[in-house]
Amino acid sequence: MEKKINIGTVGLGLMGCSIATCILAAGHPVTSLVRRIEAASEARERILEFLQQLNAEGILKEDPQVIIARHIITDDIAQLKGHEVIIETIIENVAEKKQLYQQLETVVSATAIIGSNTSAIPVTILQEGLQHPERLLGIHWAEPAHITRFMEVICGKESDIDYAYKIIAIAEGWGKEPSLLKKDIRGFITNRIMYAMLREAFNLVENGYATVEDVDRSLRNDLGYWITFAGPFRFMDLTGIPAYLTVMKDLFPELSNTPIPPASMEALVAAGAKGVSNAQGFYPYTKESAEKWEEQFIEFSYDIRKLAEKYTPKS
Secondary structure: OOOOOEEEEOOOHHHHHHHHHHHOOOOOOOEEEEEOHHHHHHHHHHHHHHHHHHHHOOOOOOOOHHHOOOOOOOOHHHHOOOEEEEEOOOOHHEEEEEEEEHOOOOOOOOOOOEEEEOOOOOHHHHHHOOOOOEEEEEEEEOOOOOOOOOOEEEEOOOOOOOHHHHHHHHHOEEEOOEEEEEEOOOOOOHHHHHHHHHHHHHHHHHHOOOHHHHHHHHHOOHHHHHHHOOOOHHHHHHHOHHHHHHHHHHHHOOOOOOOOOOOOHHHHHHOOOOOOOOOOOOEEEOHHHHHHHHHHHHOOOOOOHHHHHHHOOOO
8 A cells, every 4th residue: 555644633523533533434544632631532433333334335345443453643743744635623713713824834845735724714814824824724524424425625715726636636645635625605505505595494384385395395305316426507507508597586585584693593503402412302212222323324424425426427
């Protein structure tokens, strides 16, 4: 196996463990910085479990025990010295992220790439006050990160696009199919489009047009049927462009554009709902049914990965 560059990660929550798994599985030595070293053993167990899942799916080229031996977990930031790429996965808090980047700049080289797994914070804001803002990028992953092929690489106002191209090349070796945003915008590609869809979904439910179940059913059996094969622009090519213009003229004026979060969402969160993680969400769950849905989601994610690889566009 060719020698792989050293990659650092910061944070080993659920997403951080999944990201570390993905990079380890691709053959890189990984050093993960954590705030509490006491959490290291639990994180290592989770990562080993993820690697064993990948192995069972026939994705790994090495034994999981060999792979995890390349993983160092530490609470000493100095251990990230010499790493060419650092992926940060801490909480979505601007002040905490910027403090971390300033600490990293005292350790890593001036050309080491720092990537933030932010979901919505503009990269330009995160670059403010750094010694080398040109090497900071948004690197947006999807959960489960060790299975999905999704990645968005986002340039801030001061990013050097050559660093973005370098990350894209490296990430392709991680099994990703990255998208590049040359200009910074809140929410990036998928979140902007997904939240526009969520706003309209709530609009239909809260105004009595359809139930939660009916909205989910329609989207699973229409959007869910084609979206892995073709994005929206390719799908319009496949199904005839002129009809979409006709519908846009009639439909766009009637779509919801409220800037206020849905009242039912506010109430659900206020009641403590987190979804299947605490068996409380839009649907009723028992502890057992919630666990079953989580298991099925992982199984489905592997199936979709295989389908996406089979039909990956070549041009």
